[in-house]
Amino acid sequence: MASLYTKIVSKVLFPLHEKLKKHDTVRIRKQLEASQWLDAQTLHQRQSERLQQFIKTVAKHVPYYRQLFSTLGVKPEDIRSSADLVKLPFLDKATISANFDALKSDIAGPLARFNTGGSSGQPLIFLLGNERVSHDVAEKWRATRWWDVDIGDKEIVAWGSPIELGAQDKVRLFRDALFRSELIPAFDMTEQKLLSFLETIKSTKPKMLFGYPSVFDLLAKTAKQNNIQMDNLGIKVAFVTSERLYPYQRENIEAVFGCPVANGYGGRDAGFIAHQCPQGGMHLSYEDIVVEIVDPAGNPLPPGQSGEIVVTHLGTSEFPFIRYRTGDIAVMSDKQCACGRGLPMLESIEGRSTDFVVAADGTILHGLSLIYILRDMDSVEAFKIVQESVQHTHVQVVAKSGEVDLTMRDTIVTGLKSRLGDEVDITVESVTEIAAEKSGKYRYVISKVNVG
Template structure:
């Protein structure tokens, strides 16, 4: 038995039992259910949906009132499998009236989380511990499709700490990562020296899987090509996430790391929504945990037609997300996947493409830095970072209340640490205008030198 087998079959299950978490049992269910027929998966979704709707009706003001006014019943909607009678909700509604959508009483152990604000509007929401167990199991299965299982050597090019964390938390996290053989590099402030360090670590650590923000992986690939670097031992796979993956980025990353790229799609509200299987002909939806609709002009999008992603979380009973508009765009796929999985398939994801910020000295700052940082400031309702020169950017903020001088300094210091020489001007504004296509741009960076007109 190698270490990966020992971790996944013994150490990790033991660790989860100590914490009272049923994650391994859910993983075992998911390993089987992914190959159920589409009809069987839909039947199970309807059963879970009924429980969710009954709970929402009984415990949340919004859905209690809606069911009372419409005369609809959770049983009727769930049995039909047609969610169109239910109202669509969005982030603005949840932010305006948070208590209307939260369960009272909340399930034991519920807690609050914040979205990263990749749409420019951070959301505070309630989280059911049971939902977190499902999310962990779902993401582990999705990564496993890429040959990236727990216990195998994994190198992450991901968001680093932008705010202080407690010593106890940091030590616990580091201990877990060492046991799980997970190596982390911050994707915030990627200069030539930092990128060289990542390449050197890939050769030294020999990860079986490399995981990263799409823009950070692309920056690494460009740097590797400029250096003429090739991995001494190519990883088994590369997993991209947090941002949309464009064809040219996939090609660059695969050439640089000599490994196939697997795209994932998720968000903070639900974690992994969909991921590519070994066939890589689309992204399988995590249908045991989520009901995912793709709507074009309010109706289900046809195969290949672009529509908005709308998600219902079947297991978050602390704050039921029912027909929640994510703001992302996707295309449903036609027909089943050759892999034999009955899970619904998305042809591709379009949305949340965050520009890279280019700082003096060649440093690169992924657009995800700003949602990661600014979600922690309660005064900020919306934001947009717009770079106007290599040495300067504006951070436009729509405020709920005055932003204190202390908070301004914290933001400035975090940016200075990640991108020395890049000055930021924080500007309160009344509103942040969307693009002509109606989308929000969270970061607007300068194009690469070679791409400028």
């Protein structure tokens, strides 16, 4: 049951905050909380109606799409449902960069400049308006409330984005304090800082955690190593996002913090695409985002088949994301969740295309097949695997003893060759720490080989 303070924040202070920022978040969230219980057919019909209006607006007011529709000989009324989106080309980072000004609507309101962290190798600069932000915040808010927590409940956020960390002015600090949200920067995770973060969590006794799975996994490992009890603090849920959540991370976080892990999938560019409910369903933000799963040739795939996620965000009429290639690999489900929500689900999220590696014989393997080799070695503290080419893979290793010895090196080389091929050159570098990406995220496997 929510405390009186939480009720004041969620029903009065946060709505006022959103209204002052000219966001329509509260109204949208209420609509989403009603629509989530509709049956699949009704939801699809509503999505199609909204898609039609979105395409009509974009074709009229966005120069890039006005020209594109004319060139293709496609009319806005030709796009009647998600199945018709194949009549339009994909949008990718290079296209957005090359047509940046032409992608801005001629009736757009104030737009803010954003960028992705570039963890996939290519940062993206784009624009967000109040319409998009309102829908994204409302989607996240709806999913938060599935777990019996709300804005105003005590929260610890472990984040590494320079955008968030660069905005810690007095107004931001005051707002976070008012909403009882405390930010811990997910950079330079030294033993001393990890212990300090654990102490902060213990003293705060938050209702929820939010941040990168790699950071909370690291905190959980540190707590275990130092016999620090963290499962008696009353934490209800750990929301993780922005990185692939590995099964072993989920198990570790849940065991140490004594709470379920709720996976969230999305990005600053594509929006909040899917959220996990307490029954385990990875529900799409279906009212706001059209999701397609496509094969390497760009053909739509049916539920049950693995392919790239392509999104059309219906809240982006001011700077449209239509058939935007995320570079992420997933499988769509055709099942109904036990929670009773009509929202479609992703069956699995398999990571970025760069999380897959290619063996010497051309076999495509998930990076997890390499991760388990090093994760199961007691002598390894941390690691990073980079597939430079099909012929060469480089491994950085932090050894618990301080130095990678010959036995460790042989075990790693033998294990990776068994997956990638005996002829592959495996180099092992002993390092004192694994640096995070510029965004603050940690990536355990990176492949520079095109798996498409």
